[in-house]
Amino acid sequence: MSQGRVLLAYSGGLDTSCILVWLIEQGYEVIAYMANIGQEEDFEAAREKALKIGAKKVYIEDLRQIYVDELIFPAIQANAIYENVYLLGTSLARPVIARSQIEIATKENCQFVSHGCTGKGNDQVRFELAYYALKPSIKVIAPWRIPEFYERFPGRQSLLDYAAQKDIPVFQTKSKPWSTDENLFHISYEAGILEDPNVTPPKDMWKLTVDPEDAPNTPERITITFKHGIPVKVVNNDDGTTKTDSLDLFIYLNTIARRNGIGRIDIVENRFIGIKSRGCYETPGGTILRAAHIDLEGLVLDRQVRALRDQFITPQFSQILYNGQYFSPEREFLSASLEASQKSINGEVRLKLYKGNVIVEGRKSDTVKLYDMEESSMDVQGGFSPTDSDGFIKIQSIRLKKWGETAFGNNL
Numbered sequence: 553m554s555q556g557r558v559l560l561a562y563s564g565g566l567d568t569s570c571i572l573v574w575l576i577e578q579g580y581e582v583i584a585y586m587a588n589i590g591q592e593e594d595f596e597a598a599r600e601k602a603l604k605i606g607a608k609k610v611y612i613e614d615l616r617q618i619y620v621d622e623l624i625f626p627a628i629q630a631n632a633i634y635e636n637v638y639l640l641g642t643s644l645a646r647p648v649i650a651r652s653q654i655e656i657a658t659k660e661n662c663q664f665v666s667h668g669c670t671g672k673g674n675d676q677v678r679f680e681l682a683y684y685a686l687k688p689s690i691k692v693i694a695p696w697r698i699p700e701f702y703e704r705f706p707g708r709q710s711l712l713d714y715a716a717q718k719d720i721p722v723f724q725t726k727s728k729p730w731s732t733d734e735n736l737f738h739i740s741y742e743a744g745i746l747e748d749p750n751v752t753p754p755k756d757m758w759k760l761t762v763d764p765e766d767a768p769n770t771p772e773r774i775t776i777t778f779k780h781g782i783p784v785k786v787v788n789n790d791d792g793t794t795k796t797d798s799l800d801l802f803i804y805l806n807t808i809a810r811r812n813g814i815g816r817i818d819i820v821e822n823r824f825i826g827i828k829s830r831g832c833y834e835t836p837g838g839t840i841l842r843a844a845h846i847d848l849e850g851l852v853l854d855r856q857v858r859a860l861r862d863q864f865i866t867p868q869f870s871q872i873l874y875n876g877q878y879f880s881p882e883r884e885f886l887s888a889s890l891e892a893s894q895k896s897i898n899g900e901v902r903l904k905l906y907k908g909n910v911i912v913e914g915r916k917s918d919t920v921k922l923y924d925m926e927e928s929s930m931d932v933q934g935g936f937s938p939t940d941s942d943g944f945i946k947i948q949s950i951r952l953k954k955w956g957e958t959a960f961g962n963n964l
Contacts, residue, residue: 555579564598590736629781641738650682678876685879738835764813764908781894809836852920
């Protein structure tokens, strides 16, 4: 008797292929689901493999456009960053994947959804919080948290043995002893030899970007145009290439960033679940966009609005993304506030890309006039009377004088 119908988030790799067969072994009817979020993957080969090993159906959903418009660009608006260094590439993709999975599970009358996330990582939290928010009645099967599963498969060799026993095709190699997760925004590397935080990543590990030392000796110059904090045009100033469609624009930024060695980091971070983790990341196009967006805000964003956004929206929005709480009332509140903060972020930023560096060479805005050249000039008064600063300083000093009388007295 069937235990029910499961929609499995399937990658085509060793873990989820073994999970698919194991679920069938437990009596479930399994439908496989793959999200195309820009990873370099042979989706048709993965479809054939899933069907061969017992999946009743396979769904492959192209979510790249949605991913760019609904997650990547808002993250750029927020200058989203985790622990001041990680651009959230893995966590950014999870909401669109989970939402599509729940939509298909509902369509197929699945009582269960399943995934291949480990019991120590962040992704199990991200996926399952999204599942429960979107469909509170759904049941989740997380094999790597089921003792019967993880005791049976304590390591990769036991998975390989199971794959051989069940005739599951695998493509396993010892030449790349680390795990990866890739999408349009980035690729991550962790585990294996990278678990020692003092091991330098081998040069051939990096997949997306050329080594900065090997990048071209001639800089590449581009101009990015923003409207309400969203990139709407990229122009290559060297060859005239122009992109305006959001997906094409982001793919092109990835292309030029990759060939200029831009977007690599190597960090130790704090996982939401409480464990420290060493990860290496490549975020090529996102690194360019974040640098350009931050720079343009300096020209066109009001000081107090920027302070509020930087102190509250950016860290909270980033934390929510990292912790998998995208489908939450607090995220909706922050998104509305973020949108309001970006009304004035209109203009162009000129950038030089050179050997891993993103260098701002200029910026302008024809619609926002917060910057006044004459007012800021050291050569002309520009309508600003220096004597006005005298009263400003006196008012600002009132409380400091009172505090100083107590703190320092006549000791200085």
